[in-house]
Structure formats: structure tokens, C-alpha cells
Amino acid sequence: MSFVRDAFKMLGIDKPKSHAIFYKNGLKRFGSDFIDLMEIINSRNGGSFVDPYEKKNKSLELSIYVGSFFNYTKWESIFTWLEKENIDQPRKILDLGCECGITTCLLALMWPESEIIGIDACGPAIKCANNLSEYLNLKNIRFINCNLDKFSLSGSKFDLIFASFLTHEWLATNRVSPLINVDMDIKLENVKIKQTELIYVEKLATICNLLSTDGLFITIDRIPLIYGQYWYIKAAELAGLKFSIAKSYKIETKDGSESEKFPVNVFQRRKDDDRETHIDEVISLASFKNIPPLDLEDDIAEAFFRSFNKQEILFNSSIKYIDGSGVRYISLFRCGPILMRYDWTSLGYKHLLTFPLISLAEALNDCHTIIDQLDSIAEINSEITVAGLELLKSWGYSMNSVND
Numbered sequence: 001m002s003f004v005r006d007a008f009k010m011l012g013i014d015k016p017k018s019h020a021i022f023y024k025n026g027l028k029r030f031g032s033d034f035i036d037l038m039e040i041i042n043s044r045n046g047g048s049f050v051d052p053y054e055k056k057n058k059s060l061e062l063s064i065y066v067g068s069f070f071n072y073t074k075w076e077s078i079f080t081w082l083e084k085e086n087i088d089q090p091r092k093i094l095d096l097g098c099e100c101g102i103t104t105c106l107l108a109l110m111w112p113e114s115e116i117i118g119i120d121a122c123g124p125a126i127k128c129a130n131n132l133s134e135y136l137n138l139k140n141i142r143f144i145n146c147n148l149d150k151f152s153l154s155g156s157k158f159d160l161i162f163a164s165f166l167t168h169e170w171l172a173t174n175r176v177s178p179l180i181n182v183d184m185d186i187k188l189e190n191v192k193i194k195q196t197e198l199i200y201v202e203k204l205a206t207i208c209n210l211l212s213t214d215g216l217f218i219t220i221d222r223i224p225l226i227y228g229q230y231w232y233i234k235a236a237e238l239a240g241l242k243f244s245i246a247k248s249y250k251i252e253t254k255d256g257s258e259s260e261k262f263p264v265n266v267f268q269r270r271k272d273d274d275r276e277t278h279i280d281e282v283i284s285l286a287s288f289k290n291i292p293p294l295d296l297e298d299d300i301a302e303a304f305f306r307s308f309n310k311q312e313i314l315f316n317s318s319i320k321y322i323d324g325s326g327v328r329y330i331s332l333f334r335c336g337p338i339l340m341r342y343d344w345t346s347l348g349y350k351h352l353l354t355f356p357l358i359s360l361a362e363a364l365n366d367c368h369t370i371i372d373q374l375d376s377i378a379e380i381n382s383e384i385t386v387a388g389l390e391l392l393k394s395w396g397y398s399m400n401s402v403n404d
């Protein structure tokens, strides 16, 4: 069994049933507490600003029951991804906005040797979190009831700061967050952190100050448009963090017929030679490597290839068939946020394939796979160009992960 399924079982997190069964059983188990809470949740969905956390955490059972219904697939996707990431055991972990401690306990089960602190502004939630960690007999967790804006732990540095579905609340004024509140008329080139938004930069700077040198700040939230994503990266980088293209991800949750995607943004402390994340990178990131490629052959491939504004060559190869039957060229070009592989021969074969720019490492591996298969029948010259190497390095890739 996977870590996630085992851990969910220990925590009593069940796969959600249909809405009707959830409602019927909730009513049976929790009576008016359940009705009160659902009213608040429904009015929040309708746009009102009521805080649901006190009522939700009236008891640990109610909190887990309702939380599981709304968050099961989110927690499942996040922790499945985290498990696959194979992050070195962090010495110290901070879970921001931990609520009733589900995410904190999952982190503690994943890394039993780590020292973990969970923080939340809601008193009843912290009480539930303490009950949950006691029930699981987890000795490596401590919970603090505190508003993040007042939080300080002098001298403490964390190797992992985790914030799941906190930021849209924490980086908000009167519940309106720049992550969600978008103005479609603004061009990304004109996105600026406004004077009134500097308060959020200060908040993010406190995170930066709490991170150890190579520590990770992993933040998952609902950020529906590229505007919010770009704003967030810009604000975090102004606060001294650096967005990691290589480590970031996007989770997809499916509840019934509804599917939603949430970016998992990973930041580290900015190093001296780090540059700001570019708009093209953020646009290309929106796809999280999942856009279907444009896959063209023959003259239309050449027509597209010639009409793109090719800015940089990132990979080049020439493949000379030993039997003298011709030469094949495979190259990777960058065109803004799009990466293009053009593969053609002197005999008229033409093939064009597009990728999002951030898939450069995968696109290079694909090129190497094609080339490796031709090794015994051709003389091959290939290179990742300086521009390609610099791009990969700036994204935090080690060159071992991209074979040359």
C-alpha cells in the first residue's frame, strides 16, 4: 500500500461519498453542529466572509469528517506528489495554517525524524490538532495557536515551510487576495506590486527569514489565472525568495465531474546569481507540461518553423548516415514561452513538435532518445548550447538529470 493510503487510514480520512450520503451521515453524526457549519460553508461559497474554522473544529471528528469531504483529493494529490519528490528528510518543518493538523500529521508520518511545528490562528483548530497528534502518538509535532503576522521564533530556521491553502487567506485584505482577484485587462508586462500590496511582500519576507539556506517553501493554493501566479512569484521574489521551476508542480483534483488544478509553488532563498523569473517562464509554467503538443509534418511543419520568431537555439545536432543516404538535423529552439523541436533531413522529411518552454529537460531527453537509436548507423554531432545550459541551470536542474 502507498504511504498516502496507509496514512489516510491511520488518520481516519475516508474517500468522500456522494453529496447526499455525506449530508445524511453528517446530520446523523453531528446534528445541528453539522447544519450550522454547512450553512457557513454554503454562504462562503456564495461570497460571504464568515470564518468557518471555529465551527468546523468544534470537535476533531466533525473537522475530519467535513475536511475529508472537501479536501480528500487535494490532500491525496499533494502527498502523492510530495512522496514522489524524494525530498531529503528535513530537520525542521513548519506547517503554516495547519488547521486541525491533518497536513502536519501527514508530514510527521512522512518524516518521523523531523521536528515539526504547526501554526494556526484558530484556537479550536489547534485544540483538534493536539488531539489528533496525541491520538496518533506522534512525538515529533508541536502546535502553536498564533496569527502568522505575530509569529516569531527567534533564531529558528526551517528546512521545509509548508503552506497548503493558506496563502489566499493570509495574503488578503478584507478577504480579497491578489492571487484570486484578477484584472484581465492588465498585461503581464505591466504587473507591478502596488504600494498597497507591499504588506504582502513583508509577510513573504518573514517566510524567507525563517528558511534555512537550502530550505524549501512549498505553497499550494487556488490561483486560477496566470496573472495571480505571476503576481505571486513577483511578490515572493521581491521578498528575497526565488521561484523554482524545476521543483514546482500542479496538482489536479477530480471530484465527481468537476476537475480543478492548483499550482504547487516551490520557492527557496534567493542566491546571489539568481535572476528574476521571466514572464515567458511563468506563461509556459501555466501548462505544467501538460499541454498537447502541436505535432506537424511535411510542408506545414516547415511553414510553421519558418514563421516562428526563433529567439534562441537550445540544442543542436547533425546526424550523418554512414550509408551515405543523407543528413538529419534535430534542433530545439525557444520562441517566447514555447519550445520547438524541428527535425528534418536533406531528403525532405520535416517534423515539428512544440513543448512549453519549461519542458526543456524532457524535450532534451526525447532528443537524446532519438539520437541514441541512430548511434550504430550514423555519425552524430550534438550539443546543448550555452543558452540551453544556462536556462537549465537557472531553473535548478543538475546536469546529471539531462544527459548530453
Ligand SMILES: C[S@@+](CC[C@H](N)C(=O)[O-])C[C@H]1O[C@@H](n2cnc3c(N)ncnc32)[C@H](O)[C@@H]1O
Residues within 6 Å of the ligand: 053, 071, 096, 097, 098, 099, 100, 102, 103, 119, 120, 121, 122, 125, 146, 147, 148, 149, 163, 164, 165, 166, 169, 170
Ligand atoms: C483552508 S485552511 C487550510 C488547512 C490545511 N492547511 C489544509 O490544507 O487542509 C486555512 C487555515 O489557515 C488559517 N489562517 C488563515 N490566516 C491565518 C493567519 N494569518 N495566521 C494563522 N493562521 C491563519 C485558518 O485559521 C485556517 O485554519
